Amino acid sequence: MAEPKQTYDPATIEPKWQRFWAEREVFRAKNPGEPGFDPKQPKFYALDMFPYPSAAGLHVGHPEGYTATDIVSRWKRAKGCNVLHPMGWDAFGLPAEQYAIQTNTHPATTTAANVATFKRQLQRLGFSYDWSREISTADPKYFKWTQWIWKQLHARGLAYESNAPVWWCEALGTVLANDEVINGKSERGDHPCERRPLRQWVLKITDYAERLIADLDGLDWSESLKTMQREWIGKSEGAEIDFDVHGHAGTKIRVFTTRPDTLFGASFMVLSPEHPLVAKITTEAQRAAVEAYQRNAAAKSELERTDLAKDKSGVWTGAHAHNPLFAADDPKGRIPVWIADYVIVTYGTGAIMAVPAGDERDFAFAQKFHLPIPGIFAPATGDAQRDARVAAGEECCSDDVPFAAHNTNGALSIAGLGMAAAKRKVIDWLVAQGRGQAKVTYKLRDWLFSRQRYWGEPFPVLHTQDGVELVPDAQLPVTLPHMDDFKPGGVPESPLIRARDWVATKDQKGRPAQREINTMPGAAGSSWYFLRFCDPRNEREFCAKAASDYWLPVDLYVGGTEHAVGHLLYSRFWTKVLHDQGLVREKEPFRKLYNQGMIQAFAYEDARGAIVAMKDVKEQGDDVVHAATGEKLKQIVTKMSKRYGNVVNPDDVVVEYGADTLRLYEMYMGPLADSKPWNPKDVPGVFRFLQRSWRLAVPEFHEHGAIHAWLANDRPDDPALEKALHRTIHKVDGDIERLAFNTAIAAMIVFVNDATKAVDKLSRSQLLRFAQLLQPFAPHLAEELWERLGGQGLLTHAPWPAVDAALLVDDEVEIAVQVLGKVRGRAMVPNKCANDVAIAAARSAVASHLEGKTVVKEIVVPGKLVNFVVK
């Protein structure tokens, strides 16, 4: 006859508390001015990178970052902060539309279904989101303001139309931004892309390049992430210099160079094959060869171009240009003009002066085509052989070395100068001659801001006979027409072109006009969602300034590195524009940013290095073998993939162990920033910890009560356990602060193990405080324990337990005693004792090791060790 047991049962307590929290809106954040808002509380804004609700549902990777911010949010609440911790949906985008094409289901329908799934899955994990602030970028109430913000950019001259070549992806039927194309293939789906001219909306992010670099300095982001952004923006300081073309009076080739100081060494020029002057200056004799090269370059995909990176190719145009350092009739200034695909039309001016003595690429090109390599340096590095080769132009040198005596044209000399001084002098001379000026160039290009797709924000734009007309604010949002067919019709235009009744409209004067049929890219809605969370239901403004003044900047933003240059750069840009409009006080949206690592999985590969799907893998003793062949397999770590059959579904983990175990396991796996493999065998370990925590309070059988008898009333705290508890509180507190959740959990495990051994000595007060510690990590179990123990009010509202610093120090400490740096014994000494007391104790602890030796030095690290240096 089975007796009624009270085992730890997450399936009962988790839904109970989730319902309770939701019904009472326990995690509702209050804005200034709202009833109950306490201006004395500091604010804390903890934000997750909101998900794109895919049809696949939540992945175990999602809750990793979400749990981290949730722990910090719950901890900050306990520390008396007013915490904003919202969640929403990045709901526009390609996959919903691709899916719609395949299944004939409207993207709005699938998106709504996916959002419902994601929300249900997230709510099962007990995150302390303020769901009253939930937003979706595809909601007209939201994208009304995305359109409005776009109008602000337009008003500041930051949005323009362009026909410049853009990345076109045939398979996806859309154009892509630079960061969505990797080595000539689409980031999403890995489809080949090519460059095509197409009318596009573009945002002038380059106007903000300098500020986007400068303001990185004040941010609490990882150096590697800042470096990625700096390199993406790619600032180069140098000069623009004009070269005349022989036989083409009035035609100048303008180059950009970071080394104007090496102008004396320019021995040829290179234009990119697409440079507009190529056709004009090419001689008849060279025309056929030049045009063939241009056709060839155009046909090459970017991938082929980069693959063949090191092998230089090019053709002479037949033309000569003239180095501005020398008079027009001085033959020293006459240099040939080539075209080559190592010069990129979109960077700088699309043309370079080639200085083979100082630039590796120019050097390689000159060698291949037997062009002159005039030496310009007089190095004295001590390596005489190398110095001689550099001076003779036999070896390239891009270091800062002095210039040789012959770097002069009579009027200007840089002989003996180093790089910086020579740069200044050459630029000054060029400016005086009207032949050039200092110039800063960026790799960053303007943000291609339109897509030829249905499922995105429509632009608030009409094309009228007078040109572009913006839809008045009062008529926003411009919503999407209902359509049943989203297939790109083989033309680059968006499927919206087929919504004839929607496209054909009237302008302000009542004349016929056409709606813009491009839609905004996925990154539009996500570039300002952190602002909308501050004031999500405002119907008059995108976000009241008072609300963003209060909540911004985001104090902790957690997400994956994949958004290092895209989303994070765009969000910073929009924030700065809105700041310049006087609409947002902050210049930077995200004060502290933290990238979580990836959750990977184990997989098994055979001798050939091929991964064997999990269904074909079986354990045999200590080995893992191929089920069919019996071949021994090697365990490797890789990403989760349907193909390998190693994907872990968070729902399954919740069903088997509960949400608290899932949360705890993901935090216990290792440091948040590291990528680490999911190991199913480790999950029961944290589950056991929660069971042990439960048993500290709850007896096995009902008839013994809801809690152990000795916990029913207050009593004096056991001093040993009290000490252990204070140390645990202190450790957990510091570890949450530095986002080291794995070691915080380890500390709690240690406490529970200690407490288990002395379970009947534990007091109610101690267990209540332990529940408070556990709450950010395993909130359901903690809240249940709190309730059973009769804690006051809701645990979620309880203040963080205090630490008595006096309990963190021991009266006596054990120190290590070393002889010549090796531990040879231990000694107990009074805490903070004088050095000679410690030395005396140490000497007797290692007496046998000191016998017959002379101690020449005694090193004391108080409270830690004594080291004897002997002879």
Added chain:
RNA sequence: GCCGGAGUGGCGGAAUCGGCAGACGCACAGGUUUCAAAAACCUGCGCCCUCACGGGCGUGCGGGUUCAAGUCCCGCCUCCGGCACCA
């Protein structure tokens, strides 16, 4: 090629400021309990020598600084991420 980050037991990891390497968990082994098993609890668990006491070795590799190095310096190797002819 350039710029980041990492490499510690059978596995995941800890060591926060140069001070006892291996916390904590997993796996494994032994034990208590049980008719039995599971669960739970207790003990052990880097490698080598030793019955033991004890000793030697040990944080990717090779050097160095220091009383003391996983941690600092120099030179390599491997893996992961980013950039990649950007003038």
